[in-house]
Amino acid sequence: ETGVTQTPRHLVMGMTNKKSLKCEQHLGHNAMYWYKQSAKKPLELMFVYSLEERVENNSVPSRFSPECPNSSHLFLHLHTLQPEDSALYLCASSQEYLAGGRYEQYFGPGTRLTVT
């Protein structure tokens, strides 16, 4: 595998279910990101991890719980979601998370989530 991979690619879950999204990067990067992409809205940054520590949490509801066990893996645990949480969830990674922002983010293919 190369680049950034995400599993599953599609997920349908009920509002009472618990599921997890997985992201893995094979680029040797130290920073990882979760984005939410809803129809007709710009991408929204949800969480940022740098060296396995969460450095940003942009007012995301607690029903979304991220986990970064190591610099290559990032999870998004989901529980008691709402229909409005249906969206494409994109993972990205970059070499570093530093002031100066020189490093590009590389994106995974996304997980299409539908909450019924």
Add this chain to the structure above:
Amino acid sequence: AQTVTQSQPEMSVQEAETVTLSCTYDTSESDYYLFWYKQPPSRQMILVIRQEAYKQQNATENRFSVNFQKAAKSFSLKISDSQLGDAAMYFCAYRSSETSGSRLTFGEGTQLTVNP
């Protein structure tokens, strides 16, 4: 806070012709980075081109070039010799060089159709 605006929700171009996608942004910073990302139907977000604000020369990547007007806060993307594979959603994005982290602020996107 920075904002990015793409005023063209949809654009179309004939194969082999040239098209320009518009992007404007608002910032009080003097140093930053601008990007164009492409998201084809596969949903994989792919970096097309980047521009450093301190560079006066417009960035070019093969058939893709930008017109960066710093004073006007404008960053348009020109696609020359359009190909069917260029059909995608195109996102303009801004990243600060003065604040910590690698946060990207995205525009709403422009859906580009390439007609054979």
